[in-house]
Amino acid sequence: MKSYFITGTDTGIGKTCFTAGLAMAMKNSGIDVGVMKPFSTGISQKTGYQSEDVKILVEASGTKDDESLVNPYFFPIPASPYMAANKLKTAIDVSLVLDRFEKLQSLHDSVLVEGIGGIMTPILKDYCVADLIKDMNLEAIIVTSSRIGTINHTLLTCDTCKKYGIKTKGIIVNNFDVTGYAVDELASDLKNLSGVDVLCTIPHVDGCNADKISKILIENGMLSAL
Numbered sequence: 001m002k003s004y005f006i007t008g009t010d011t012g013i014g015k016t017c018f019t020a021g022l023a024m025a026m027k028n029s030g031i032d033v034g035v036m037k038p039f040s041t042g043i044s045q046k047t048g049y050q051s052e053d054v055k056i057l058v059e060a061s062g063t064k065d066d067e068s069l070v071n072p073y074f075f076p077i078p079a080s081p082y083m084a085a086n087k088l089k090t091a092i093d094v095s096l097v098l099d100r101f102e103k104l105q106s107l108h109d110s111v112l113v114e115g116i117g118g119i120m121t122p123i124l125k126d127y128c129v130a131d132l133i134k135d136m137n138l139e140a141i142i143v144t145s146s147r148i149g150t151i152n153h154t155l156l157t158c159d160t161c162k163k164y165g166i167k168t169k170g171i172i173v174n175n176f177d178v179t180g181y182a183v184d185e186l187a188s189d190l191k192n193l194s195g196v197d198v199l200c201t202i203p204h205v206d207g208c209n210a211d212k213i214s215k216i217l218i219e220n221g222m223l224s225a226l
């Protein structure tokens with residue numbers, strides 16, 4: 001199976017939940033799946049992995065890979081990598097991230113890479129998440145919500161992918177905030193407006209975890225869509 005880069009229309013939109021669910025679904029289907037979160041920022045966890053996202057992804061995939069491979073850069077400031085690195089006066093070496101990604105690709109059948117923030121989140125002054133996806137030579141999966149405003153955010157993200165020459169595998173509508181659009185209507189409008197397939201819609205899941213999301217993804221034929 002191919003590797004994919006999971007981006008989203010925003011932070012807090014469900015990238016980690018979806019990626020962890022997909023990683024677990026792949027693992028349970030006998031696929032050797034690796035995970036990567038090239039950049040993570042936020043409050044450092046007291047035990048285990050520094051980033052909560054990385055802990056979730058590693059546990060869902062069952063990978064034994066070292067934290068330095070899975071998450072080359074962690075900044076203990078909740079901000080974009082560009083802003084966090086500037087504040088901490090740390091230099092970011094993108095070639096190191098690309099080398100570690102190549103290593104993970106050589107170790108696994110498929111690697112799921114979770115981005116950070118959205119598609120234009122800055123990593124260096126003139127280098128954002130879209131540049132990273134392009135340099136990793138990956139297809140993108142875009143996680144979006146069903147909130148009012150999602151059409152604007154999703155179309156902007158799809159357009160940016162096009163502008164950068166990134167192939168978009170599809171959109172995931174994460175209906176975790178049920179106050180928004182009716183998901184079936186939204187999925188069909190997003191497909192018509194963007195020309196990009198909606199691969200799956202995810203309902204609100206109480207006590208959301210990788211196990212529950214993986215079952216939803218399998219029931220909805222997600223693995224055969226990839």
Ligand SMILES: Nc1ncnc2c1ncn2[C@@H]1O[C@H](COP(=O)(O)OP(=O)(O)O)[C@@H](O)[C@H]1O
Nearest residue numbers: 011012013014015016017176202203204205208
């Ligand atoms: N389908 C869902 N149902 C219920 N809660 C969800 C769902 N998707 C995401 N969440 C919750 O929303 C929050 C943000 O999700 P997360 O996957 O961490 O977003 P991101 O990785 O894009 O920042 C988390 O607390 C997560 O548990």
Ligand SMILES: [Mg+2]
Nearest residue numbers: 015016053114
């Ligand atoms: Mg996340």
